[in-house]
Amino acid sequence: MTNTRHSRRTALRAAAAGTAAGGLTLAEGGSTAQARNGRGSTTTFVIVTGASGTPGGIDALSLRGHRTVGVDLPGHRATDAQFALDYQCPQDPASLATRPSPMAGIGLDAYTAAAIQTVRTVAEFGPVILYGGSMGGATLNRVGNAVPHLIDRIVYDTAFCCVDLASPEDYLTTPEGSTTLAGNLAALVVADPTVIGAVRANYRTANPEALAALKETLMAGAGDAEFYSTLAYLQPDESLTVGRENSQVQADTWGHIPRTYIRHTADRLIPIALQDRMILEADRLTPHNRFDVHTVNAGHAATGEQFRQIVDILDRLPECRH
Numbered sequence: 001m002t003n004t005r006h007s008r009r010t011a012l013r014a015a016a017a018g019t020a021a022g023g024l025t026l027a028e029g030g031s032t033a034q035a036r037n038g039r040g041s042t043t044t045f046v047i048v049t050g051a052s053g054t055p056g057g058i059d060a061l062s063l064r065g066h067r068t069v070g071v072d073l074p075g076h077r078a079t080d081a082q083f084a085l086d087y088q089c090p091q092d093p094a095s096l097a098t099r100p101s102p103m104a105g106i107g108l109d110a111y112t113a114a115a116i117q118t119v120r121t122v123a124e125f126g127p128v129i130l131y132g133g134s135m136g137g138a139t140l141n142r143v144g145n146a147v148p149h150l151i152d153r154i155v156y157d158t159a160f161c162c163v164d165l166a167s168p169e170d171y172l173t174t175p176e177g178s179t180t181l182a183g184n185l186a187a188l189v190v191a192d193p194t195v196i197g198a199v200r201a202n203y204r205t206a207n208p209e210a211l212a213a214l215k216e217t218l219m220a221g222a223g224d225a226e227f228y229s230t231l232a233y234l235q236p237d238e239s240l241t242v243g244r245e246n247s248q249v250q251a252d253t254w255g256h257i258p259r260t261y262i263r264h265t266a267d268r269l270i271p272i273a274l275q276d277r278m279i280l281e282a283d284r285l286t287p288h289n290r291f292d293v294h295t296v297n298a299g300h301a302a303t304g305e306q307f308r309q310i311v312d313i314l315d316r317l318p319e320c321r322h
Helices: 010-019 032-035 092-100 108-123 137-148 168-172 182-188 210-221 224-234 270-286 303-316
Strands: 044-048 067-070 128-136 153-159 199-200 238-239 259-264 292-296
Touching: 010 199, 032 108, 032 224, 044 108, 044 137, 067 108, 108 128, 108 137, 128 137, 137 153, 210 224, 210 259, 259 303
Parallel strands: 044 067, 044 128, 128 153, 153 259, 259 292
Antiparallel strands: 199 238
């Protein structure tokens, strides 16, 4: 399938990818307070990457004395064959268009289970701050619904917080999301998602028009060197379903967790109006537990200088100052 035949919905999925309870229930063992008694005093940031991201911690936080660990998301691990010979240079377009994806069949249930396992593992050592950006917000929502007693704070860094609507795709179609440049990502899609079972984007393309549009969407104003460095960390395949699965937060579980939202004023993928809508909806859902809101002048993907501001915000969270 050529790029010109991809529908707007495919473009939104690419953005959501480049951006139900599922049998997950509260863990055994009583209330939040009871679950936190007897834990250690070391704070751990559990990092859920956005779409197409490579799992990992945040070195800048570790340098400030905090523990950080990335959730090893299924389909994104080093052994999951995201990178194959056809993605190297010279690329093999025919193979890229037809090779089955390691993401085929992987959805939000799998992401949530992996994140919960990580949270459970680190919770005994002390406070847990669950952090995610972009599409990572869908996983944050589900984990917060499932194990609120193990999470001391959730941090959304220009991420999808689904409250009134079910999914990230739903939010991108709202009036507040109407200015999104999500459609720009369609030019990078190199396979029919129904054939390979995932959204496959060629972040190693040399097409100047596609790259210019992608930069405008993700990192407008960044230098080319930093933009290309960011692309080097992106994985080509992302789940076909995560962006449209239900990840609505629940007031009686997720709603009890202290939460922070970091707004990106220059975000062209999740427009600032859409970020503000999700914050407003969440605060209306739990008026006695509102978002702690911070703002940085950054695009969807922050530059190194902008991310230092984000690290400053994270370093000052109450859970880091016990």
